[in-house]
Amino acid sequence: MFGIHKRRKVDGASEVDLDKLVTPFLDMSFQLMAFFLITFKPQPIEGQMAINLPKAEDAASASPKDPTISDPEVEPPNEFRVMVGSANGAIRNITVKGDQQPVPWEVGSRPSELQAYLSKRRVQQDDKNVVKIEAQDSLKYECLIQVMDACIAAGFKSVGFANPTKGDPTAGDAAPGN
Amino acid sequence: VGGGAVGEGGECKPNFMPLLDMVLQLVMFFMICANFVMDQMDEKVKLPEAQSAKAMDSKVDDYLILNVDDKGAVLKVKDDPYPLRTQAELATFFANQAKTSQKDGEGNVKKLLIIRAHKDTTFDKVFLILQAAKAAKFKAVQLRAIKGG
Numbered sequence: 001m002f003g004i005h006k007r008r009k010v011d012g013a014s015e016v017d018l019d020k021l022v023t024p025f026l027d028m029s030f031q032l033m034a035f036f037l038i039t040f041k042p043q044p045i046e047g048q049m050a051i052n053l054p055k056a057e058d059a060a061s062a063s064p065k066d067p068t069i070s071d072p073e074v075e076p077p078n079e080f081r082v083m084v085g086s087a088n089g090a091i092r093n094i095t096v097k098g099d100q101q102p103v104p105w106e107v108g109s110r111p112s113e114l115q116a117y118l119s120k121r122r123v124q125q126d127d128k129n130v131v132k133i134e135a136q137d138s139l140k141y142e143c144l145i146q147v148m149d150a151c152i153a154a155g156f157k158s159v160g161f162a163n164p165t166k167g168d169p170t171a172g173d174a175a176p177g178n
Numbered sequence: 179v180g181g182g183a184v185g186e187g188g189e190c191k192p193n194f195m196p197l198l199d200m201v202l203q204l205v206m207f208f209m210i211c212a213n214f215v216m217d218q219m220d221e222k223v224k225l226p227e228a229q230s231a232k233a234m235d236s237k238v239d240d241y242l243i244l245n246v247d248d249k250g251a252v253l254k255v256k257d258d259p260y261p262l263r264t265q266a267e268l269a270t271f272f273a274n275q276a277k278t279s280q281k282d283g284e285g286n287v288k289k290l291l292i293i294r295a296h297k298d299t300t301f302d303k304v305f306l307i308l309q310a311a312k313a314a315k316f317k318a319v320q321l322r323a324i325k326g327g
Contacts, residue, residue, distance in 0.1 A: 022194050029201040036208030047231025047325040048292075053312040054305065089300065135301045141246075142226040142297035144304070145323055152230040164302045 049148060052160035078123045079130040080156070082114065084147055085168035089140035094147070095170040106170065111150035118154035131156040137164035219294070220245040220256050226297040227326035238290050242275060246295035250303025265306055272314035286317040294322040 080098035084091055094114050097104045100121055107117045122129045131151045135144055151159050223245045245253040251261035252268065262268050279289040291311050295304050311319060 022198065026194055026198050026201065029198065029205055032205045033201055033208065036205065036212065040208055040211065042211070044225075044324045046225065046234060046294075046322050047228065048234050048320040049228060049231050049323055051308075051319055051321055053317070053319055054308055089298075137300060137302035137305075139301040140297065141295050141299045141301060141304055144301050145226040145228050145297075145321070148321075149228040149230050149323075161301075161305060161308065164305050 049145070049152070049159075051148075052158060054161050054163065077130045078121070078128045079132070080118065080121070081162070082131055082133050082147060082151065083169035084133065084135040084139055084143070085170040086136040086139040086143070089138060089143065091139070091143045091147070092168065093170040104170070111146040114147065115150035115154045118151060118156055122155040126155065126157055129156040130158045130160075132160045132162050134162035134169050135164060136168055137166060139164075219243070220247075220253055223247060223253075223294050223296045224298075225294060225322055225324045228323035229326050231323040231325045233325075240280065240288060241290040241292055243292045243294060244307065246293060246299050246303065246307065248296040248298040250299045250306075252307060265310065268307060268310035269313060272310045272316065276314040276316070281315075282317075286315045288318075289316065290318045290320060291316045292320050292322060 078099070080096055080101070083095040083097065083104070085093040085095075091109050091111070093109055094107050094111075095104045096107055096114070096117060098121075105117075107113045118131070133144070133147055133151070135147070148159050245256075245258075247253060247261070251263050252271075253261050254271070262271055275289070276287050279287045282288055293304065293307060308319065
């Protein structure tokens with residue numbers, strides 16, 4: 001290694017014992033290794049989740065759709081509004097409302113139930129699947145990410161947030177899910 | 179560690195070269211894996227887990243990372259002594275950021291906003307940041323999470 005030979009004649013007169021040169025090198029290497037071993041702390045791998053920024057005003061109220069006007073060229077988005085109620089920061093209840101589901105539908109309190117519900121209602125074109133999460137203001141960010149995760153896993157890549165509500169947005173006339 | 183020449187009347191010397199090779203390989207491994215201190219990443223911020231979190235795009239070079247602690251305060255840098263707490267502070271901060279950033283044809287800020295929020299912070303605090311970013315014409319926003327599953 002490094003072209004080091006154990007013994008080399010210098011000017012044919014004196015000999016340098018390279019073993020003695022290697023020893024401090026080895027010592028130093030061990031010191032470095034010990035330092036890195038002690039300070040080694042693997043970090044968890046971070047990932048990214050893209051979101052749609054909240055609209056300044058509700059698009060539906062700004063430009064109300066006229067149901068009598070049909071545009072065959074433009075397919076309407078498959079949009080759902082996911083309402084999440086909170087109890088001490090955790091998910092209390094999830095209710096879904098959308099074009100396919102005009103009456104709010106209670107899907108349960110687990111993100112997996114939401115995922116199962118949404119995955120049955122997604123359309124083939126990914127960009128048409130849109131979800132807007134309307135959550136209670138006290139909901140923990142961890143739970144919000146769980147809901148968002150369920151939506152993305154169900155094929156709804158376009159996720160946005162509606163204004164947080166003071167009270168439980170799911171409280172009302174939601175039909176109980178199965 | 180052996181391997182030195184042994185002969186009749188000759189001395190036995192250990193061969194350190196393979197050991198040295200191995201140690202240097204290990205040192206190199208740890209040097210490569212070492213986590214260099216990054217001012218914008220705050221390890222106090224515990225991120226939530228998400229299975230659908232995608233791998234980070236290394237091509238993005240114009241970005242702004244904001245850490246949000248468990249109380250919802252926005253830390254601009256690591257251990258920020260003056261975190262942003264109110265809507266007015268956030269609005270001023272994003273307006274200043276927008277002034278110094280490149281914009282596209284529609285006047286939107288090209289800079290990518292990356293939010294690293296603590297898992298125990300509440301939705302209203304995160305929404306406040308998003309609203310302020312939207313008002314300052316930030317368009318691209320990412321939430322960070324630990325890749326789970």
